[in-house]
Amino acid sequence: MTTTFTNARLIDPEAGTEEIGSLTIEDGVIIGVNADEQGVIIDCGGKCLAPGIVDIGVKIGEPGERHKESFRSAGLAAAAGGVTTMIIRPDTTPSVDTPETLAFVARRASQAAPVNVHSMAALTKGREGREMVEMGFLLDAGAVAFTDCDHVVTDNKVFARAMTYARSLGALIIGHPQDPNMSKSAAVTSGKFASLRGLPAVSPMAERMGLERDLALVEMTGVAYHADNLSTAHALPALERAKAAGLDVTAGVNIHHLTLNELDVGDYRTFFKLKPPLRSEDDRLAMADAVARGVIDIISSMHTPQDEESKRLPFEEAASGAVALETLLPAAMRLVHAGLIDLPTLWRALSLNPARRFGLPGGELVQGAPADLVLFDPDTPFVLDRFKLNSKSKNTPFDGARMEGRVLGTWVGGERVFGGDDA
Template identity: 75%
Template sequence: MTNALYRNARLIDPEAQTETLGWLRIENGVIAEIGDGDRAGGVDCGGLCLAPGIVDLGVKVGEPGERHKESFRTAGAAAAAGGVTTIVTRPDTTTPIDTPEVLDFVRRRGQEAAAVRFLPMAALTKARAGREMTEIGFLLDAGAVAFTDGDHVVADTKVFSRCMRYARSVGALIVAHPQDPGLSEGAAVTSGKFASLRGLPAVSPTAEKMGLERDLALVQMTGARYHADQISTASALPALARAKAEGLDVTAGVSIHHLTLNELDVADYRTFFKIKPPLRAETDRIAMIDAVRDGLIDVICSMHTPQDEESKRLPFEAAASGAVGLETLLPAALRLYHAEQLTLPVLFRAMALNPARRLGLPGGRLRVGAPADLVLFDPDVPFVLDRARLRSKSKNTPFDGQRMQGRVETTLVGGDIVYRRGAS
């Protein structure tokens, strides 16, 4: 563990919601002291921002089964370069993570190969088929931090309620994808004039509202701990607000793509913009930003979903959904900061503090005794994103060729430097 002093930094504190010029000292891998003003010695940060490392809830890694799309080594390198110090992985691999044996393999692989902290989620139902509950208790003991079938909605309400009741009895967190599976099946874009003009199969935003309302009704019935992986439509927000007002143990996330892009970005069938749920109207995007600012939506995530060239270079309807996001999450989020829509403390509340709190982790905060998982970044430096230079094996980013602003200089995990810009 490295001992170090970082001074002359803009300290971004998501707990206190403050931004102050100060210094931070690391000892034995944890934050030992924090102070305002300047202090002699140590690393001069030159007025750059020093914030808690990002905790990215919902990252897909291709192991086991799709290592050609993303490995733990490449995902870890991309995360470190993006200021992500903890990746929370999804179980939607070719071999689903639905048994303690598979989970143990994945956990060991991640800890050996990833440069950052790694926490696995496990499948909620066997083979993610929505018919039979996994051994939640054994998987919890084996290291699973949450349970999800990813974008496979558990359509059988009785099965889902049984899963919720058992999860409630052992204190497990369920992460769900709120969509009505019947309405959303086969959809490629959001319904509306744009979808009609392009002749693409579409889904109404109502599918998300219906899916969320069903899930929240079951939460109310069972008392389960519940996190909606992605909310993307304004019509779903009232149900979320009611659930929170009633005191249900409910949180929600939104992907960075739904905060910074809209349905028109698909343009002439650009498949790098095909994600799930599909990009929404500009009014929905603005509503998501407002919900993050107000704290109604708790978490911003990358929903990192690597896809190879062959699965993306197909007609839009047939192309695979998903975009990589580990390395672009922070610069894309800084678009909202530069547009004066969200402050840096609010962004890091949603990207670091809240996901850490939801999972019961000690990180995500600038506090004495917290792990020294930190990101030092310049929020203002401009650059043009070149997808070929991304560290992920797959290069399916919608931001290719776009002007971005803000870049990571150094990433620390437990006080150790895992990324420094310009270092080989």
């Protein structure tokens, strides 16, 4: 079926433009921009039409923790949040470290999720940092990258060998820059606030130390490397030097570290306990500026569902992480409304850059690109009710917060997976 979106505010991250126009799709791909209207007409009423979000680092509870999140619940949450592609993490139980486990994940995703799903695989067996996985077999089975997530590989020789092998295969390594010895058992970022609250803390320098180590190994091996979740201004100079030196390096930031700071923890509110912990306001602004300048390439949700039992604990004992598939877009609108970033630049970090980094189609509004689209109103205000989220787990720091930006419709391969009949 042919569909034309008219009177749409087209957000083109590659051209860096936003302008009123039309978009025509057919058989799951874009066939024309500002061309003659054809087929079913959807009047967008001047609302924003952009490439669907490509979200990196989504945690799914299958296998092992399906009570926290399933492919179906995460897929519904993604569609409601304008996310058309999820790139999921391998930190499941058991880890995604064999072709058989990866095949199970792919099968479950295709059966249950209404959006595109691609999986990363573990870098070492069991994410234990001792023996690397069979990368070649996992690549053949569909793995798009390799990572041990927050289980940092501390043995430099093991990490270097894995990087060298990945380089020979053309595989992407995802790192979690952090010195694990310094950050062990830490709940917040060190400083006056942490001292006043009496909470175990970690210095922001732990992130810089971890990144410097990783970048040295990248320089030695020549591997393609992505730092998954930078959060401090201290890490940015090292990243900029690596890019200036021509290393194949990119970096991402969590939406929570762009919109919240360490003071939001308040009176030990565990829904604000994240990994890495929330940083200072200066760090938050530095991260937003880095995205605007292109130093930070990707914004992700780092969607991490946790059940009530693991969050309703003393702050030090509570699990880290927050759900964010449905709150990613409205939270990102805070950056736009604050004048820190414009919509095309934001969508470059949310859609175009992650698609390109992982070698996936999408992120573009050009002829021949997939018809993975999100229609949204960037200005509609609402108060978030966590119990209305599609995720099984409801651990969002934005519960009760006033937000702006509502998804009106989501299309994957030209098929509408969220929203009513009318735009």
